[in-house]
Amino acid sequence: MTRYALRSMASHKLRTALTAIAIVLGTAMMAGTFVITDQIRNAFSDIFGTSFAGTDVYLSRRPAFGNGTGGAQVGPLPASLIGRVRAIDGVSKADGQIQAIGSLVVHGKYLSSQGGAPNLVVSTLPKPFNENTLVDGHYPNGPNQVALIQQTADDHDLKVGQHVGLTTLQGVKPVTIVGVFQFGDVSSIGGSTIIATTFSDAQRWYDRVGKTSTISVDGEPGISPAALKRRIGAQLPHWVKVQTGTEAAKEQTDEISGAINSFFTPALLAFAGAAVLVGAFVIFNTFSITVAQRMREFAMLRTIGAMRRQVLSTVLGEALMVGVMASVIGILAGVGFAKLLGALFKAIGFGLPLAGISVHAWPGVIVPLAVGVLVTLAASFAPARRATRVPPIAALREGAVLPRTWLSRFTPYIAGLALLAGILLVFQGVTGSGPTTQRLLTIAGGAILSFIGLAMVSRYLIRPLARAIGWPLSIGRGASGRLARENTTRNTGRTAVTAAALMIGIGLVVFFSVLINGFKQSFIGSIDESITSNLIIQSHSQGNPVPEDAVRAAQGVPGVDTALGVAFTQVKIGHGGTDAANGIDPATLPRLYKFQWQKGGSDALLGRLHGDDALVEEQFAKSHHLAPGDTFQVTSIDGRHVTMHEIGQYKDPVLFSGFMVSRGTYSELTTDHNPQVLLVRYASGTDENATTRAVRQALKPFPDVNVQTNSEFKDSFSKQINQLLYLLYILLAMSVVISLFGIVNTLALSVFERTREIGMLRAIGTTRFQLRQTILYESVITAIIGGILGIVIGVVLAWVVSLGFRSSGIVFAIPYGQVIVSLIVAAIAGAVAAAFPARRAARLNVLEALQYE
């Protein structure tokens, strides 16, 4: 029987190829995900390995919460610790290092990193801690000297001896480039700019006088890093985290790996999973059609004595071989897909360092192989079972139909139930409690179930939908439209599954468009409603504060009524999770921000905000069971405990979630009191454009500060969100492409099945053009059905999910433009898919077609 299955595949090369593609693309995405995440992990492991190669023991501030080292957020150590460590027996050398954010200003232009990577400033460490390799010049050894990583120097054509500027918390400092270095032996770390200064310059410029970010320690010969670590740890307070260099490298690598494993990999695999699901539909459909077409053949096998089991294994054998072949090709193609993803991330400003490509058996090969083969087998199982039910008598009779099973009576009910259950599961996953992973899995499972349910239900919707969609084609003269419409309803099950494959891709596109549009509208809506400033100013570098000096500079511009810095940071609430603490100036905030007061809140109350008083956001109050007058405990990242006292509530889950305190109190909760956002409002009656120009001029000394009017800010926010959306679209494009092959396959098989009919149509005067048109229309109608179903399920699922986010202020808003575009895309996909089968049909020889059996 194996040989028989092989023959069958070989004699239907095209069908086999089209079926295989459905699985190739999905497994390629899976394999590619494993390849690229492995590349990222390895790259970071290399980076941290290099960083700590010469360090025996590493000291940093122990964060009070969170598992991370948290970067600059954690806060510095007192520089006096360096001396204390040096005095410890067994320490040969100990030096501090400052890590900050900043970049060069060349000819007035701020040099950004590539693809959203960070702009780093670090103070130079001496040997043996310094693992960099000098390419040119020397490391900074005097004031106002900097050295650059080679990539930054190359990209901007910077040379040793050149005078440039460096952004600091005190504005732009004039510096001279004295050296160019490589990190270990590589010229770049994922596109980051890296500027090295002296320790004392960095202390002065980045608000670290008398402090150090970290301390690197080298031990005397003969003492192991572990022993030295114990010895140092015993003599220092508990808030100093003491690690061996190896431990520090491992911790930082693990932190990145954790982020990759918990977010990046599952997210990419989800898209691969969608592609595989679409592939399963295509395979199910192809096998269903071919089993129907080969009924005579199976009956013949039965008449000559083949067992049902043997018929089953013929079909499953073919599926197995298709699955294995496709998965193997997919895994090879995965390397290409990984490269594509890397380029894509870089293009949308999400640049990541990538190590060389390496493919591991687990999970990179085994998982895609297993999924590819199992999905192919599972999808072909039902058609294979049908094949076994072909009675031997069908060999002798034309047009024999398979007996219906008792189960098929219940299909519509089962389908409807699956659809409902799927939607409910999604709702349950969104609103339920429990670990995030489990909830996400529930959502994914619910989505899959609802897709399958709708695919099954859609069989009963094909007739009315095809009639409605085909209506414009059938009016006027011309038979093509009418024939196409009839053809789509000829085998509703087949059309339904073909359309359903496209439905999944379009459904997910619409789902994400609606959700993300809701998020965008909520944010922009909140700004429109509540923010009454003229300018919204932030740093170009993500997460970098706006220097307090810049706030003062803006305030000094004539025409500016209020320049208000808003600061926020994460703090731990009681013994639970973290939330935002917002530092505001109660006297000026109402001039820039319209409060929506809740329980006990009022503008008058704002005036009394001082000391340990806090205004809390409604949701924050709810989740921590707070009422005005209650107190709550917060812990800052550097371990300070403060008891806050709620005096009232406001509502704004989008812009000011968490709670608000005065800037004075805020400085108790943070290690960096500089604001993240600067809001500027003009005095009434001033010329807006002129004032904006004046503010820009006044902030020239802070080139990393991005001065935007409110509408510019909203635009750039939308742009960023749209880029995320485009990335999702590209990832979902694979699913749409697979369903396109599904349409090609179904049409090609239908054309083959209707050969004689096509011959008749041609004989009685149908032109080739008309025939092509008929198939084109059939394809477009099917695709539009898929598009409509996708839009419906996408909107419904997005609505269900948005219910779960309502408390966070996320609204449900359908982006009609995008929805219409997705329908047009579906129609175009249908037209593209028709090209090949239509050409095939048109080229049929009339006489041969007429005589075809």
Next chain:
Amino acid sequence: MGVIEARDVTRRYGEGGAAVDALRGISLDVAAGQFAAVMGPSGSGKSTLMHILAGLDRPTSGTVAIDGTEITGLNDKQLTLLRRHNIGFVFQFFNLLPTLTAEENILLPLQIAGSKPEHEWVESVIERVGLGDRRRHRPAELSGGQQQRVAIARALVSRPTVIFADEPTGNLDSATGAEILAVLREAVDTYQQTTVMVTHDAGAAAIADRALFLADGLIVRDAPCKDAGDIMAILADLSAR
């Protein structure tokens, strides 16, 4: 002068040693309103001749004119339009579209041509073939005889110059076959419809006005039809030689 004029038509399949001469020089004329039957043993070239006369195939040499138009030089598009406007077909296996009702199948040629059906004409054709009460049924709900009636109506509806019928009774039992032949005959008489029917059944040929006998790609006899016995006699005579 006939509506069909064929001159020295040959048709060769394949090349070299394996070549088969299906038609070896056939000339014939069919006059307007005539009902001609083409007879002959299996493999004598009946179908090949019909396909060439209907513009479905091209002769290796020779010419064919339909209604005065030389068709052997036409391209695919022109041939398609010729078939659309001048030719009707009735096939052995009916070849109806399963998704369309009887009436829709009948109107299909007009639809394809994009021309508006004349209500009275369509009614008269449906009446003529005896499908009045079955017009809303789909092929699967019709008997073989009824399906062939639909096919005949479909061939008639565009008022073609010629109808070609290839073994129209070949897939029917003899009683139903006789009914179908009667319908064809009636249509020819009522509408003066020129018709060429390929058959190897003497009984079928007997209802035609004229019978052409083919053997090995040549016309070996061309005689008016009297009755089935007469035709049987001719067949016997031919096979004896």
